[in-house]
Amino acid sequence: MRATSNIIAYLQAAPLMAVLATFLIAPIFMIVIVSFWGATEFSIYPAFQFDNYAFLFGSPVTYKVFFATFKYAFITWVFTLTIGFTVAYFLAFHVRTQTMQTALFLLCTIPFLTSNIIRMISWIPFLGRNGIANQALISWGIIDEPLEWLLYSDFSVILAFVHLYTLFMVVPIFNTMMRIDRSFIEAAYDNGASGLQTLWHVIIPLTKPGIMIGTIFVVTLVMGDFITVRFMSGSQKANVGRLISNDISLLQYPSAAATAVVLLVTVLLVIGILLRFVNIRKEL
């Protein structure tokens, strides 16, 4: 009896296991294997050597590019968190009716009806040398020369990241905020807390799990990205994703795999550190 029920339980879990094994575990496993292979200009060959890693860790470019990746992730995180928290706070605590909440929330998701690339590229005519932004600023007399740093710069990359990923911050924070019992806020008010004190001592601590989930989304998305950096910097800036994509376009698969493994480990470490701070389990 017990054995059969065990078998049934395994069978029930089997489809999910099969999906995960095929589409998650096997590819990662293969990437790890390939990262130890060797490559010449025109071929790759199976081997078990540390050349790829030695080259990666020996090159100053790697450290620069990883630093740039962390920089993008951090700055994007600061902006998405500030904007996302504000929007979620407004939706959760200032919009009274649920219909209005749902309507405004759907409004936030409308940009997501178009693809990432289109949303990104639509910034280019706006920010370009003769784009709307520069022309408007010149015609208002605020600047005399077009601003060079608006497009193809760290500014435009981070702008696009913030635009693309703020909603990933809004959703989990809004979700956590909606679960905060309103009587906590009344109790804080009853105990003499001002609006800001309530925000700092009650709402932010209780929203931490949502902030953490949003942070994980944004950090992993930004650290794994390559297309945004390429388009918005006009191929002038690099992050780890671009390093990998360059290797691939040069058919240097083992080297790309090694970089991918290092990036994966880095991202996992970052998430591991984040999870040390906040327990998100009750949110899942």
Next chain:
Amino acid sequence: MTNGCDLELINLTKKYGDALAVDRINAHFKAGQYVCLLGPSGCGKSSTLRMIAGHEDVTDGSIVLDGFDVSYLPPAKRGTAMMFQNYALFPHLSVRDNAAFSLRMKGQDKATRYAVADELLEMVDMSALADRLPSQLSGGQQQRVALARALVTKPKVLLLDEPLSALDPFLRVRMRTELKKLQRELGITFIHVTHGQDEALALGDELVVMNNAVIEQSGPARDVWSTPKTEFVARFMGGHNVITFEGEKAALRADDVRFGAEGLPATITSIEYQGAHFALNTRTQAGEDILALMPDEVFFDTPKKPGDAVSLTWDEGRLHRLQT
């Protein structure tokens, strides 16, 4: 015990849109009393309490505490403190930090506020668990912490919103004793909202019975119980029969009803043993139900059974006219 902190409600009104939740109520509570606001759900008792606390805007009228109109002051400036129905303890703060919350908001340093908080936790007998989180406490313990947190602000009036409703019956009776004891020791006014008449009688020096947004009757607990003014109060407080007597509604306490040789003819419809006494439901020829409570000894001496014809009598003056 009087320290002059009387609480007065003057024409206090609350409207939600067009719906009238509280309709021009007037009340005067002397300082240091245990007041129970009593009524069925939706009668306006919670709105009244929340207006006194400052968590609900006053539509019209005033709340006067200690001679000052506090109707438009923020909750913390009124001299009131509220204990919430679900206690609303901050889940991310320890028991001690919860109790010290209002002092922290005032900017007192850690040592000072912990000293005061510990004193209050000692009073509610929660010192031993001061480092725990609220989720690690039982319902009764959470309530003690909520009490300590409310009392840290040194309120003149403590407002309790159905404080015992979340507890199991056994704990409810125990906490009720402790609430009463605490109120006597502190000597401040407690205003306690409840829908249970037994709780109100057990605790309240002063009862305020509300129904349909107005006060049906207020006064000392004994007066409200023994001389209900209206049919609603008589029925809500329980233990009373409302009968038509000489064309007018009158209240008659169930334990005043006796079976005699002559009187109002009625038939017993059901009998319930309740330990100390028997509850006998009877129906008169006019079709009115009358409950008679009979001490168990009397019942065993003269047993009755459903279907028996009886005559109901009561002593002169026990029948009590009701206002319509």
